[in-house]
Amino acid sequence: MRPEHKNVPALPAGPHLDSDCRGAASVLARVGDKWSVFVIMMLGDGPKRFNEIKRMIGGISQRMLTLTLRGLERDGLVTRTVFPTIPPRVDYELTDLGRGLSAPVKALGTWAIEHQPEIQRARMKFDARNDNA
Amino acid sequence: MRPEHKNVPALPAGPHLDSDCRGAASVLARVGDKWSVFVIMMLGDGPKRFNEIKRMIGGISQRMLTLTLRGLERDGLVTRTVFPTIPPRVDYELTDLGRGLSAPVKALGTWAIEHQPEIQRARMKFDARNDNA
DNA sequence: CAGGATCCACACGGATACTG
DNA sequence: CAGTATCCGTGTGGATCCTG
Numbered sequence: 001m002r003p004e005h006k007n008v009p010a011l012p013a014g015p016h017l018d019s020d021c022r023g024a025a026s027v028l029a030r031v032g033d034k035w036s037v038f039v040i041m042m043l044g045d046g047p048k049r050f051n052e053i054k055r056m057i058g059g060i061s062q063r064m065l066t067l068t069l070r071g072l073e074r075d076g077l078v079t080r081t082v083f084p085t086i087p088p089r090v091d092y093e094l095t096d097l098g099r100g101l102s103a104p105v106k107a108l109g110t111w112a113i114e115h116q117p118e119i120q121r122a123r124m125k126f127d128a129r130n131d132n133a
Numbered sequence: 134m135r136p137e138h139k140n141v142p143a144l145p146a147g148p149h150l151d152s153d154c155r156g157a158a159s160v161l162a163r164v165g166d167k168w169s170v171f172v173i174m175m176l177g178d179g180p181k182r183f184n185e186i187k188r189m190i191g192g193i194s195q196r197m198l199t200l201t202l203r204g205l206e207r208d209g210l211v212t213r214t215v216f217p218t219i220p221p222r223v224d225y226e227l228t229d230l231g232r233g234l235s236a237p238v239k240a241l242g243t244w245a246i247e248h249q250p251e252i253q254r255a256r257m258k259f260d261a262r263n264d265n266a
Numbered sequence: 267c268a269g270g271a272t273c274c275a276c277a278c279g280g281a282t283a284c285t286g
Numbered sequence: 287c288a289g290t291a292t293c294c295g296t297g298t299g300g301a302t303c304c305t306g
Contacts, residue, residue, distance in 0.1 A: 025167065027245035027252055032165035034158065050268055061300055066269060076255025087267040088306075097251060104244050107237040112160035118230060119160055122209025183288055194280055199289065220287040221286080 030075055031105065035060055035068040040094070041109055043078060044102050047093035077101060163208055168193055168201040170238055173227070176211065177235050180226035210234060 030036055038057050042048060048056070054065050069092055072078040077098035083089040094102060163169055171190050175181060181189070187198050202225055205211040210231035216222040227235060 023249045023253075024242060024245040025171075027249050028170055028241065029167060030252075031241060031245065032167055032170060034162055034165050037161055037165065038158075062269070063301090064299060067299090074256055074259040075252045076259075077252075082268090086306090088269095090268060097248060097255075100248070101244060104237065104240045107240060108161070108164060109157060111234060111237050112157040112164065115230060115233070116156045116160050119163075119208045119210075120156070122230075123207055126207040126209075195289075196281090197279060200279090215288095219286095221289085223288060 027075075030071060030077075031101065033068065033071075035064055036072060037105055037109070039065075039068055039072060039092075040077070040098065040102050040105050043092060043094045043098070044106065047081075047091045050090050050092070053092065072098070160208075163204060163210075164234070164238065166201065166204070168197055169205060170242070172198075172201055172205060172225075173210070173231065173235050173238050174242060176225060176227045176231070177239065180214075180224045183223050183225070186225065205231070 035057070038060075039053060042053050042056050050062075050065070050069075053069075054060060054062060057065070060068075069078065069080070073080050076095055078092050078094055081091045081093070083091070168190070171193075172186060175186050175189050183198070183202075186202075187193060187195060190198070193201075202211065202213070206213050209228055211225050212228055214224045214226070216224070
């Protein structure tokens with residue numbers, strides 16, 4: 001067991017970057033994770049079931065969703081509730097900690113959506129300049 | 134040329150996730166990038182030179198820093214200014230767009246630092262429960 | 267339905283050497 | 287100093303098949 005989990009490496013070793021920053025790195029790694037961000041946003045408005053989340057996100061494999069949810073659970077950001085029914089049902093919900101995080105994450109998401117066009121234009125221009133290939 | 138650049142895949146194809154979200158994904162991918170986040174934070178207080186940034190961050194290889202800066206430049210988040218002196222000198226600075234982004238990013242960083250202990254405790258507990266290995 | 271197990275590709279990222 | 291070029295290990299993540 002214990003193979004993947006999302007590795008949370010914590011920067012190598014350098015005596016650089018004050019330790020707060022280094023510890024924060026592993027947290028940012030989770031937040032920085034594309035899928036984690038999406039899941040947190042999806043869970044923003046109430047608990048959801050596994051396949052429900054999967055459908056909402058769309059491009060994610062069940063493997064990645066499982067791994068992502070496991071990671072978020074590990075970090076105390078979401079709770080996993082199993083209903084021992086047939087067929088089984090599992091609900092995922094943000095914890096208080098998770099809800100706290102969802103605020104800054106949403107801010108980021110909002111920013112991303114708002115400025116997406118500018119960024120895409122910047123990319124086009126940049127690529128155009130360097131694409132003599 | 135044009136080998137890496139940070140791939141910006143934009144989710145596969147699924148007719149899921151409203152298109153705003155899908156476009157935002159590629160933006161979040163940049164923000165989600167660990168190194169990009171650090172660089173943006175470093176550049177938060179004024180322009181910096183290449184090796185200056187490298188030293189401040191510490192754990193990054195010059196390759197990754199180059200790639201990261203290239204990506205940020207491509208997205209119109211930082212400007213690259215070359216002084217044709219000997220030895221050469223290159224300054225990197227946040228654009229207005231970049232400065233706009235640095236706000237939410239800092240918010241996230243702050244959150245990460247503040248709640249890092251809770252998260253680490255959550256991880257310990259989680260690992261303790263499942264580590265019968 | 268929710269997810270564990272496996273196989274596999276390939277992009278990411280480190281180390282090193284070389285250049286303007 | 288600020289890169290580029292190359293080699294190469296490995297984590298990440300998709301696809302597929304199987305179970306309670």
